[in-house]
Each structure stands twice: as C-alpha cells, then as structure tokens.
Amino acid sequence: MEYHFKLPGSKDEIKKLHIGDVIYVTGKIFTARDEAHHMMLEKDKSSLPFDPSEMALFHCGPLMKKENNKWKVVSAGPTTSSRMEIFEDKFIEKFGINIIIGKGGMGKRTEKALQKYICVYTSYTGGAGALAADKVEEVPGVYWLEELGMPEAAWIFKVKEFGPLVVAIDSHGESIYRNLKK
Amino acid sequence: MNFDDIKQGIVKLIRKAETELPSDVIKALKNANKIEEGVAKTQIEAILKNIDLAKNTKRPMCQDTGIQTFFVTVGINFPYISKLKDLITYAVKIATKEVPLRPNTVDPFTGENHKDNTGDNVPYITWDFTEGSDVHITALPKGGGSENMSKLGMLKPGVGLEGVKDFVVDEMIKAAGNPCPPTVVGVGIGGGADLAMKLGKKALLRPVGDRHKNKTIAAMEEELIKRINDSGIGPMGLGGKTTVLDVHIEKAHRHPASLPVGIAVQCWADRRANMIIHSDGSWEVK
Numbered sequence: 001m002e003y004h005f006k007l008p009g010s011k012d013e014i015k016k017l018h019i020g021d022v023i024y025v026t027g028k029i030f031t032a033r034d035e036a037h038h039m040m041l042e043k044d045k046s047s048l049p050f051d052p053s054e055m056a057l058f059h060c061g062p063l064m065k066k067e068n069n070k071w072k073v074v075s076a077g078p079t080t081s082s083r084m085e086i087f088e089d090k091f092i093e094k095f096g097i098n099i100i101i102g103k104g105g106m107g108k109r110t111e112k113a114l115q116k117y118i119c120v121y122t123s124y125t126g127g128a129g130a131l132a133a134d135k136v137e138e139v140p141g142v143y144w145l146e147e148l149g150m151p152e153a154a155w156i157f158k159v160k161e162f163g164p165l166v167v168a169i170d171s172h173g174e175s176i177y178r179n180l181k182k
Numbered sequence: 183m184n185f186d187d188i189k190q191g192i193v194k195l196i197r198k199a200e201t202e203l204p205s206d207v208i209k210a211l212k213n214a215n216k217i218e219e220g221v222a223k224t225q226i227e228a229i230l231k232n233i234d235l236a237k238n239t240k241r242p243m244c245q246d247t248g249i250q251t252f253f254v255t256v257g258i259n260f261p262y263i264s265k266l267k268d269l270i271t272y273a274v275k276i277a278t279k280e281v282p283l284r285p286n287t288v289d290p291f292t293g294e295n296h297k298d299n300t301g302d303n304v305p306y307i308t309w310d311f312t313e314g315s316d317v318h319i320t321a322l323p324k325g326g327g328s329e330n331m332s333k334l335g336m337l338k339p340g341v342g343l344e345g346v347k348d349f350v351v352d353e354m355i356k357a358a359g360n361p362c363p364p365t366v367v368g369v370g371i372g373g374g375a376d377l378a379m380k381l382g383k384k385a386l387l388r389p390v391g392d393r394h395k396n397k398t399i400a401a402m403e404e405e406l407i408k409r410i411n412d413s414g415i416g417p418m419g420l421g422g423k424t425t426v427l428d429v430h431i432e433k434a435h436r437h438p439a440s441l442p443v444g445i446a447v448q449c450w451a452d453r454r455a456n457m458i459i460h461s462d463g464s465w466e467v468k
Contacts, residue, residue: 020221063245063284074282075236075245080327080360104327104360105419125225126327126362126418127451128232129245149295150285164224166420176221177358180414180421 004161007056008098011118017167019174023122024163025099028055028140028156031062033079035152037087039144045094049143050156052095059084059102061151063129064139071139073157075129078103081121089113101165105177115173122165123176135162183262183463185269191457191465192273192319196250197281198467199321199455200242203233206389207366207427207452214364214417214424222422226364229417229450244451247283248323250274250305253387257314260461266317267307274298274305286326308380315461320387320454328361328449332382334375337441346371346443347402351409353445354426359419362449364427366390367410370444373434378444385430386448394431403429417450427452 005013007027017023030052032040040048062076081102084091088110091097098119100106103126114121124132138158145153169175211233215226236243252270256263275298277283287301288294299305333353337345350369370381393400406429416422427450436442459465 022221022224061245061284063242063247063282065282075242075247075284077245079246080330082360103362103418105358123359123418123420125228125232126359127244127246127325127449128228130236130239130241130243131228131232133241133245134235149288149297151295164228166221166224166418168420176420180358180416180419 008054011098014098014118014120014171017120017170018172019167019170019176021167022164023167024161025056025165026160026162028158029058029101029162030055031058031060031155031157033059033061033152034083035148036144036154037084037091039148041087041090041094050141052097055156056099056101057097058157059100062155064150064155071142073133073136073139076132076136076157077127077129078124080104081106085110092117092119105168105175111169111173111175111178114169114171118171120167120171121169123168124163124165132162135159185265188459188463188465189269189273189276191459191467192270193277193280194467195319195321195455195457196273196277196283196323197240199323199453200247200281200283201240202237202455203243203451204389204454206391207450208233210390210427211364211450214427218417218422218424221420222416222424225417225420225422226424242281242283244325245284246325246327247281247286248325248453249286250299251322251324252305252307253310253320253322253384254307255310255312255318257316258311259315260317260459261315270305270307271300274300317459319457319459322386323453325449325451328365328447331357331361331447332379333445334379335443336375337443339439339441341441343402346441347406347409349443350406350445354410355413355415357447358415361447362451363415363419364417364424364450366427366448366452367406367429368446368448369406369429369431370446371431371433372436373442374437374440375442377434378442379446380444381432381434382444382446385432386446386452387454388430390428390452392430399431399433403431
C-alpha cells in the first residue's frame with residue numbers, strides 16, 4: 001500500500017502501516033546521528049530548543065551550504081541506522097517519536113520500542129542525497145552546529161512528499177530485515 | 183608553470199567524481215532495474231533518478247562525500263613531482279567550498295572537525311611510479327557507511343580457497359543493508375594484513391563488469407557474485423536479486439603460515455574519476 005502522510009502522524013495512522021508499505025511524508029523532520037542522540041538523551045525534553053515529537057526523526061548527516069545567509073540542503077540521504085541502535089529505544093520513549101527515517105535497518109531493542117510506543121522505522125534509499133534534498137522546501141533551524149559540526153548537528157527540514165520511504169520495521173513486531181535473515 | 187591551473191584541474195576531478203557516476207556503474211544499475219521488482223525496484227529507480235539529478239544539477243550524489251582518496255601513478259620524468267602532494271591537498275580544500283563537500287575529517291582524539299577535508303594523513307594518497315612524464319590520478323572518494331563494513335580475515339591456510347570464498351560471502355551477508363547495496367566488493371587475497379586490505383581497496387578501481395585476466399580468479403569472482411546475490415539481501419537490504427554489482431579480486435603471494443583476506447566494500451555510488459597531468463602542465467579529466 002502507498003500512503004501520504006502529514007507529520008507527525010497519529011498513533012492510529014502509524015498502526016495502519018505494515019512492512020512493505022511505501023509512504024511519502026509532508027511536514028517537519030529533524031536530523032540526528034550518534035552525537036545528537038547522545039546529547040539529546042542527556043538533556044531534559046523541556047529544555048530542548050525544538051519539540052521532537054512534532055517531527056519525524058531522520059538519521060542523516062546532510063551536506064549544507066549557506067547562501068544569502070540562509071541554509072540550503074545540497075545533499076541529504078540517510079546514514080547507517082544501526083549505529084543508533086544503542087540508544088534508539090530510550091530516544092523513542094523519551095521524545096515520543098512516531099516515524100524514523102534511516103537506512104540499513106535496526107535491531108531487536110528498537111523493534112521492541114517501536115511496538116511498545118507505536119512507531120515505525122522506514123528506509124529511504126541510501127546515497128540518494130540529491131533526490132532527498134530536492135524534497136526539502138526550507139531549513140527552519142539548526143541546533144548545536146558549532147559543537148557538533150555539520151554532519152552531527154540537529155537540522156530541521158520542512159519537507160514535501162518526502163519519499164519513497166519503505167516501512168521496514170512496523171509497530172506490529174514485523175521486520176523486513178529479520179524476515180530476510182531467516 | 184601554472185600550478186593554479188593544475189589545482190583547478192584537480193578540483194574538477196573531485197567534482198566529477200562526486201557528481202557523475204562512471205558509465206560502467208550506471209549500466210550495471212540499469213541492468214539491475216530490469217530484473218528487480220516490487221520494493222527492490224523502487225530502490226533502484228530512486229538511485230537512477232538520483233544519479234540523473236546529481237549530474238544535471240552538479241551536486242554530490244550522496245551527502246557523504248567521503249574521505250578524499252587518491253591513487254597517483256607518477257611518471258618519473260614529470261618535472262614537478264615535489265609539488266603534487268600540496269596541489270592535491272589544496273585542491274581538496276578548494277573543492278570543499280566550491281563543489282561543495284561535507285566536512286568529513288575529524289580528529290580521533292579531540293573530536294574536532296577540520297572543516298576542509300584535510301588533516302593528519304588525509305587526503306589519503308597512494309603513490310606509484312612508472313616510466314614517462316605523465317601523472318595519472320584516480321579519485322575514489324570513500325563513504326563511511328560502506329567503509330565500516332570492511333573486514334580483514336587472517337584465515338588459516340588449511341581452509342584453502344573454499345574458506346576464502348565462505349569468509350567473503352558470510353561477511354557480506356552479515357553486512358546486509360548497511361553498506362548501501364547493491365555494492366561493489368573488492369577482495370585482496372594474500373600478502374600480509376595491510377597488503378590484503380590495500381589490494382581489496384585497489385580492486386575497487388577496476389570498472390564494474392571487468393573480469394580478472396587470470397581465469398581462475400575470474401571464475402572465483404563470478405562464483406562470489408552469484409553466491410552473494412543468491413542471499414536475497416537485495417538493494418538497501420530490503421530484499422531482492424541484486425546485492426552486489428560486482429566482485430573484484432586481486433592477489434599477492436603470502437607467507438606459508440598466513441592466508442590474509444581483505445574485504446573493501448563500495449556502496450552503489452562507486453565514485454571514480456581519472457585525470458592525466460602532462461609534463462607541460464596541461465591536463466585532462468576523464
């Protein structure tokens with residue numbers, strides 16, 4: 001099935017999704033890789049400069065360029081999600097994430113958290129950075145750029161019809177990656 | 183001698199590598215698109231669209247513009263050998279701003295990002311020497327996701343070539359969707375540990391579809407392609423027929439007690455570009 005979503009998506013909408021479905025999302029997403037995960041988990045949710053629960057989480061370290069004092073996305077495909085396995089379950093619980101966008105898949109701890117907190121892990125084509133950048137309409141903000149550098153900072157993107165995102169691990173305990181290992 | 187012009191040539195080399203995929207890789211991806219269906223096909227289609235878009239808009243195809251890696255073969259009669267390393271390094275700094283490239287060089291001790299893609303031992307240059315007066319440079323920007331799936335196996339010689347094949351297939355199945363399949367896999371067999379890894383990386387320089395001229399090695403390449411693709415991992419690890427676009431093997435003689443196997447993995451964005459610099463300073467980027 002193919003779905004077109006307004007972010008962040010309700011729990012009911014997330015429950016409808018099953019592995020193999022393809023979705024396109026419109027709204028706000030934020031990037032977080034290893035360092036941003038680490039940093040955000042050490043902070044209080046209320047002290048964050050943005051509300052992660054209103055957005056999809058994008059495993060991405062984008063290539064950005066400043067033009068006329070405004071940030072523009074040059075290339076922004078997903079990074080390898082398995083690096084975030086060590087903290088993703090806590091991250092989903094703490095920040096109320098509904099949709100994760102990454103590549104390569106995640107492990108058992110994340111699978112359980114997706115089920116418990118009603119969230120999906122979706123795969124965006126790795127390396128398709130130019131295509132992804134094309135779907136970003138605006139960059140409303142960036143946080144911790146000085147401390148973490150361009151790839152690791154938390155970037156906020158306003159996206160339109162961002163996809164195709166393949167639902168690879170759903171909220172019903174199913175995983176494309178686990179099925180393939182059998 | 184107009185060194186600025188050579189520097190601009192190297193910037194053009196980097197830009198070409200980052201924004202245009204070699205035709206052999208595109209051909210292999212188009213073949214994959216013909217045989218895949220369902221989710222696997224959506225992935226190859228997105229990749230092909232992305233390649234077109236990157237080329238037409240002169241943007242890096244992947245946000246991970248990699249560690250700048252060069253293989254340089256120097257004609258020993260080239261008059262400015264001593265300038266080459268600095269020219270490449272400066273060109274990387276210029277390319278970081280102009281292409282642009284993602285700042286990808288981080289000090290492992292302080293965590294500081296050098297912001298211009300240079301740093302200790304980076305750009306990483308492999309030097310070789312030959313007769314003549316031309317310099318040949320191949321740019322092979324190497325992304326982190328695929329590099330993280332590199333493997334070194336110090337196998338027991340008793341396992342033989344069957345053991346070598348099993349090792350490569352097992353490691354690629356373990357890597358699953360992480361290195362952005364369909365990948366190109368370089369395998370170095372023999373030498374010591376460092377040489378096996380180096381040969382694996384060098385094997386990635388061969389065009390996709392090119393078979394080793396040694397028939398035994400060519401047959402092993404074909405067998406590995408088949409076995410890895412039969413795993414069903416598929417594009418991005420979401421299932422499908424195409425997990426590797428190619429497997430290239432290079433060998434070196436080994437110590438009787440050692441059977442090193444080095445695996446270098448390249449994502450579908452098998453970025454390569456070539457440049458020749460002549461002794462009068464003129465150059466071509468191909």
